[in-house]
Amino acid sequence: MPDLLGLISYGTFFLVFxxxxxxxxxxxxxxxxxxxxxxxxxxxxxxxxxYTSALLTAPDYPDQIGGLGLPIPLGWLGAMAxxxxxxxxxxxxxxxxxxxxxxxxxxxxxxxxQLVALNAQSLxxxxxxxxxxxxxxxxxxxxxxxxxxxxxAMAAMLLGLSYVALERxxxxxxxxxxxxxxxxxxxxxSLGKRAFRFRLQAFVIGCxxxxxxxxxxxxxxxxxxPEDFLPILTFQLWTMLIVGGxxxxxxxxxxxxxxxxxxxxxxxxxxxxxxxxxQARAATLQVVLIGLLLMLILLVRPxxxxxxxxxxxxxxxxxxGDVQEE
Amino acid sequence: MLQxxxxxxxxxxxxALGAIGVTLVYSILRFANFAHGELLTWGAYLAWTAxxxxxxxxxxxxxxxxxxxxxxxxASLGVAAIATAALALLVDWLLFRHLRRxxxxxxxxxxxxxAALVLRNLLQFIFGAVPEYYSREIQVAIRLVPRDVxxxxxxxxxxxxxxGLTAVSVVGLHLFLTRTTLGKAMRATSINxxxxxxxGIDVDRVIRATWIIGAVLAAVAGVFSGLTVQLRPQLGLDxxxxxxxxxxxxxxxxxxxxxxGGLIVGLAESLSVPIVGAEYRAATAFIVLIAILLIRPTxxxxxxx
Amino acid sequence: MTALRVEALEAxxxxxxxxxxxxxxxxxxxxxxxxxxxNGAGKSTLIKAIAGLVPISAGKVLLHDREITGRAAHRLxxxxxxxVPQTENVFVNLSxxxxxxxxxxxxxxxxxxxxxxxxxxxxxxxxxxxxxxxxLSGGQRQMLAxxxxxxxxxxxxxxxxxxxxLSPKLVGIVFEKLVEVRATGVTIVLVEQNVKxxxxxxxxxxxxxxxSTRVVGTARELANDPQVAVLYLGHHRGDT
Numbered sequence: 119m120p121d122l123l124g125l126i127s128y129g130t131f132f133l134v135f136x137x138x139x140x141x142x143x144x145x146x147x148x149x150x151x152x153x154x155x156x157x158x159x160x161x162x163x164x165x166x167x168x169y170t171s172a173l174l175t176a177p178d179y180p181d182q183i184g185g186l187g188l189p190i191p192l193g194w195l196g197a198m199a200x201x202x203x204x205x206x207x208x209x210x211x212x213x214x215x216x217x218x219x220x221x222x223x224x225x226x227x228x229x230x231x232q233l234v235a236l237n238a239q240s241l242x243x244x245x246x247x248x249x250x251x252x253x254x255x256x257x258x259x260x261x262x263x264x265x266x267x268x269x270x271a272m273a274a275m276l277l278g279l280s281y282v283a284l285e286r287x288x289x290x291x292x293x294x295x296x297x298x299x300x301x302x303x304x305x306x307x308s309l310g311k312r313a314f315r316f317r318l319q320a321f322v323i324g325c326x327x328x329x330x331x332x333x334x335x336x337x338x339x340x341x342x343x344p345e346d347f348l349p350i351l352t353f354q355l356w357t358m359l360i361v362g363g364x365x366x367x368x369x370x371x372x373x374x375x376x377x378x379x380x381x382x383x384x385x386x387x388x389x390x391x392x393x394x395x396x397q398a399r400a401a402t403l404q405v406v407l408i409g410l411l412l413m414l415i416l417l418v419r420p421x422x423x424x425x426x427x428x429x430x431x432x433x434x435x436x437x438x439g440d441v442q443e444e
Numbered sequence: 445m446l447q448x449x450x451x452x453x454x455x456x457x458x459x460a461l462g463a464i465g466v467t468l469v470y471s472i473l474r475f476a477n478f479a480h481g482e483l484l485t486w487g488a489y490l491a492w493t494a495x496x497x498x499x500x501x502x503x504x505x506x507x508x509x510x511x512x513x514x515x516x517x518x519a520s521l522g523v524a525a526i527a528t529a530a531l532a533l534l535v536d537w538l539l540f541r542h543l544r545r546x547x548x549x550x551x552x553x554x555x556x557x558x559a560a561l562v563l564r565n566l567l568q569f570i571f572g573a574v575p576e577y578y579s580r581e582i583q584v585a586i587r588l589v590p591r592d593v594x595x596x597x598x599x600x601x602x603x604x605x606x607x608g609l610t611a612v613s614v615v616g617l618h619l620f621l622t623r624t625t626l627g628k629a630m631r632a633t634s635i636n637x638x639x640x641x642x643x644g645i646d647v648d649r650v651i652r653a654t655w656i657i658g659a660v661l662a663a664v665a666g667v668f669s670g671l672t673v674q675l676r677p678q679l680g681l682d683x684x685x686x687x688x689x690x691x692x693x694x695x696x697x698x699x700x701x702x703x704x705g706g707l708i709v710g711l712a713e714s715l716s717v718p719i720v721g722a723e724y725r726a727a728t729a730f731i732v733l734i735a736i737l738l739i740r741p742t743x744x745x746x747x748x749x
Numbered sequence: 750m751t752a753l754r755v756e757a758l759e760a761x762x763x764x765x766x767x768x769x770x771x772x773x774x775x776x777x778x779x780x781x782x783x784x785x786x787x788n789g790a791g792k793s794t795l796i797k798a799i800a801g802l803v804p805i806s807a808g809k810v811l812l813h814d815r816e817i818t819g820r821a822a823h824r825l826x827x828x829x830x831x832x833v834p835q836t837e838n839v840f841v842n843l844s845x846x847x848x849x850x851x852x853x854x855x856x857x858x859x860x861x862x863x864x865x866x867x868x869x870x871x872x873x874x875x876x877x878x879x880x881x882x883x884x885l886s887g888g889q890r891q892m893l894a895x896x897x898x899x900x901x902x903x904x905x906x907x908x909x910x911x912x913x914x915l916s917p918k919l920v921g922i923v924f925e926k927l928v929e930v931r932a933t934g935v936t937i938v939l940v941e942q943n944v945k946x947x948x949x950x951x952x953x954x955x956x957x958x959x960x961s962t963r964v965v966g967t968a969r970e971l972a973n974d975p976q977v978a979v980l981y982l983g984h985h986r987g988d989t
Contacts, residue, residue, distance in 0.1 A: 154550075156550050156553065156554070158478075158557065211734065211737075211738065212737070215737060215741065217549065217550055218475065218476045218549055218550070218553060219692070219737060219741070221476065221550075221553050222476055222688050222692070222733070223733065223734070223737065225478070225684075225685065225688075226685050226688075226689075226729075226730040226733055226734070227730075229685055229726065229727075229730065230726075230727045230730045233723065233724060233726055233727055234727075236723070237721075237723040237724065349561070349681070350561065353557065353558065353561050356554065356557070357558075360554070398573070399568070399569050399572065402565040402566070402568045402569040403565070403569055405561055405562070405565040406561075406562050406565045406566050406569065409558045409559070409561045409562035409565070410562060412554075412555075412558040413539055413555055413558050413559065413562070416543060416551060416554065416555050416558075417539070417542050417543070420546070420551065441472065441473055441474055441544055441633070441637045441647065441651065625854040625855060628850075628851050628854055628855075629851075629855060631843075631851075632840055632843075632851055635840045635841065635842050635843070636837055636840060636841075638802070638834070638837070639834065639837055639838065639839075639840065640823075641801075641802070641822040641823045642800065642802070642822060642823075642826070642832050642834060642898075643823075643826060643851065643852050643855055643897065644823055644824075644825075644826035644827055644852070644855045644856050644901065645823055645855055646821075646823045647823065
C-alpha cells in the first residue's frame with residue numbers, strides 16, 4: 119500500500135535525523151549536564167565534523183582542496199579528530215574563564231567558523247558548500263527506502279554505543295569527579311589544575327561526538343552548505359537538551375526526539391496552512407514557536423522531562439541571584 | 445589611512461552605544477544578555493515604522509540641510525527609544541525577572557539566547573528579510589582633509605551627525621550616572637545589590653532604569669546603523685560579538701570603558717579590511733575578544749575581578 | 750517608649766523550614782540590647798528578618814509601635830531603621846566619602862551637615878576620606894559600615910556581629926564607639942558571639958537558642974546567670 123510505504127519512508131527520515139541529533143545532544147549533555155560548561159558554539163563543532171568528513175571522503179573537487187576520496191570510516195574518524203582538536207584549542211584558551219566568558223567565546227567561535235565556511239571558497243566551497251559526499255554502502259543497497267533504513271540502523275548502533283560508553287564514563291570515578299566539580303565551584307578551585315584537565319577532557323569528548331554527528335549528517339544528505347550550521351541549530355540542540363532534562367543521557371535522547379518531532383510537525387502544519395508565497399516567512403514562525411517553548415520550559419520546569427529535581431540550595435546560586443529580592 | 449580611521453570611529457560609535465547597554469546590564473543584572481543585539485534591530489525597525497507613520501500624515505520626509513533625513517527621523521528616533529525601552533521592560537517582566545529568582549547566570553544567558561531568536565524571527569516575520577533604508581537621498585561627502593595627507597578624509601554629514609550625537613549621549617549619560625541619585629544608586633547596585641538595599645536603594649527601580657537606559661541607547665545605535673548602512677533583520681546579531689568584545693575590553697561595568705572599547709573594536713574592524721578583506725571584518729571583533737581575555741580579562745577600566 | 754518590638758517571630762530562607770522559631774524581643778528607646786546565643790541559634794537570621802532580608806512566616810515586628818513585618822528591606826532605612834551587615838558592609842569600589850555621600854543622597858539627608866557630624870564622631874574616617882573602602886583595614890571598615898548606617902539618622906541601629914574578624918583591641922574600640930553613638934540618642938540592637946564584649950556595653954540582653962528566646966534580662970543578671978552558661982556550653986558549671 120503506497121500510504122504505508124510513504125509513512126515508513128517519512129518515519130525513517132525523521133528517525134535518522136532524530137538519531138543524529140541525539141548523538142550531538144549526548145555530547146552537549148556531557149559538557150553541560152555533567153560538567154556545567156555552557157557551549158554556545160555547538161553548531162560550529164558539528165560543522166567542523168561535517169566539513170572534515172566531506173573533504174576527506176568526497177571525490178576530487180577541482181576548484182579547491184579536499185576531495186581525497188578516502189574510505190568513509192576514515193572520514194568519520196577524521197571528523198572526530200578535527201572537532202576534538204578544535205575543542206582542545208578552544209578549551210585551553212577559554213575553559214579557565216568564567217562560565218559566561220566561555221559562552222561568549224564559544225559563540226564567537228561559531229560565528230567565525232560560519233564566516234570561514236562562507237568565504238574560504240578554496241577550502242569549504244563557500245556559499246555553495248560541498249556536494250557529492252559519498253553515501254556508505256550505496257553500491258550495495260540500491261533501493262532508497264532500504265538504504266535509509268540501513269543508515270538508520272547504523273546510526274542507531276553508533277548512538278547506542280555512545281550512550282553505553284557515556285553512561286559508563288559518567289558512573290566511573292572520572293565521572294564522579296566531574297560532577298563534584300560541577301556542583302561546587304570552591305572545591306573545583308581547590309583542585310586547581312586538575313579540575314581544568316577534567317573539564318577539558320569532557321569538553322573535547324563532547325565536541326568529538328558533535329563532530330561525529332556532523333559527519334553522519336553530511337553522509338546522509340550528501341550535500342552540506344554554511345546555512346546548515348546557523349545559530350538556529352545550536353538553539354535547537356540546546357532546546358532538545360533542556361526539554362529532555364540535562365544531566366540525564368536518556369533525557370538527552372528523549373529531548374532530541376520530542377523537539378525534533380515538534381519542529382517537523384510545526385513545519386508541516388505551517389506548510390499546509392500558509393500559502394506558497396509566504397512560506398519563507400512562515401519558517402520564522404517555527405523558530406518563534408520553538409523559542410517560546412524553550413523559555414516556557416526554563417520558567418516552568420527547568421529540569422526538563424527527565425532531569426533530576428534541582429537541589430534548592432543557597433550555595434548553588436551565583437551573583438545573578440543577588441539582584442532579585444528574596 | 446585617515447579614511448579608515450574615520451570610518452572606524454563611525455562604526456565604533458554604533459558599537460559603543462550598544463556596548464554601554466551591554467555593560468550596564470552585565471554589571472547590574474549580572475549576566476551577559478545575548479538578546480541585546482535585538483534591541484538595536486528592533487529600535488531601528490520601530491523608528492522605520494514610525495517614519496512611515498509620519499510620512500503617511502505629513503508626506504515624504506524632507507531632508508534637513510545637508511543630511512539625508514528630516515525632522516521626522518528625529519521624531520521617529522524618539523518614538524523608537526520609548527518603544528524599545530518598553531520592549532526591554534516587557535521581556536524582563538515576562539522572562540528574566542522570574543529566572544533571577546532561581547539565581548543562576550547561566551540560565552539567564554540561555555534564556556536570553558532564546559529570547560534573541562524569538563525577537564529576531566518575530567521581526568523578520570513582521571518586516572520581511574529585504575533590506576530597508578530610512579532615506580534614498582544621496583549624500584555628498586565633505587572633503588575634510590586633502591588626499592595627499594595620509595590618504596585624505598571624506599565624511600558625510602550623516603556620519604558627522606552620528607559622531608556628534610554619540611559624544612553628546614555619552615557625556616549626558618556620564619553626568620547622569622555621577623550626579624543624580626538614581627545614577628549613584630545604579631553604581632552602588634552594581635557593586636553590591638544586598639548592601640544597596642540595606643542602604644535604602646530600591647533595587648527594582650534600578651533594574652528598570654538599567655533596562656530603559658540600555659534600550660534607549662540601543663535604539664539610537666540601531667537607528668545610526670540603519671542610517672549609515674542599512675536596515676536588515678540580522679543587524680543586531682551581526683553586532684552582538686563586537687558589542688560583547690567592546691564591553692569586555694572596556695571592563696564590565698565601566699561606561700567609559702564600553703565607549704573606548706567600542707571605538708577600538710570599530711577601528712580594528714575598519715583597519716582590518718585592507719588586510720583580510722571585507723568579508724572577514726566580523727572576525728576582527730572575535731580576535732579582539734580572545735586577545736583581551738587572554739591578556740587582561742578585567743578589561744581596560746574593569747573594577748571587579 | 751518601645752523602639753523595637755518583636756513578637757513570636759518565625760522566619761527562615763525556605764518556607765516550612767524556619768530558623769527563627771518563636772523569638773520575642775522588646776527594646777526601649779536609647780537602650781543597648783544584645784542578642785546572644787550559640788552558633789546556629791538563628792541570631793543573624795532574626796536580625797536579617799527584621800531588616801527585611803529573610804522571609805517572615807509568622808509573628809510581628811513593630812518599629813515605634815508601627816508594624817513593619819515583612820516590609821521591603823529598602824524601605825526601612827527611610828523609616829529610621831539602620832542595619833550593619835556582618836560581611837560586605839561597605840561599597841568597596843567607592844571612597845569613604847562616596848560611601849557616605851551615596852547614603853545621604855538616597856535618604857535625602859542634607860549632606861554637608863550630616864557628613865560633618867559623622868566625621869566628627871569618626872575622626873579616623875575623616876582623615877582619609879578619599880581612600881577606597883576596599884583598602885581599609887578591618888577596624889576602619891567596621892567604623893565606615895557603622896557610619897554608613899547612621900547617615901540617615903536612624904532611631905534604631907541594628908548590627909550583625911560587629912566584632913567578627915576583629916582583634917580584641919579593635920573590638921574594644923568599636924564597642925566604645927557604639928556607646929558614643931548611643932549617647933547621641935540612637936537605640937542599638939546587636940547580635941553578638943562575643944558575650945563578654947557585648948554584655949560590657951549592653952543594658953539588657955536576650956539569649957536565643959534554636960530559634961527561640963530563652964532568657965531575657967539585664968546585662969548584669971545574665972553575666973551571673975548559670976543558666977546562660979548551660980545554654981551556651983551545654984553543661985553545668987560543676988561538670989568536668
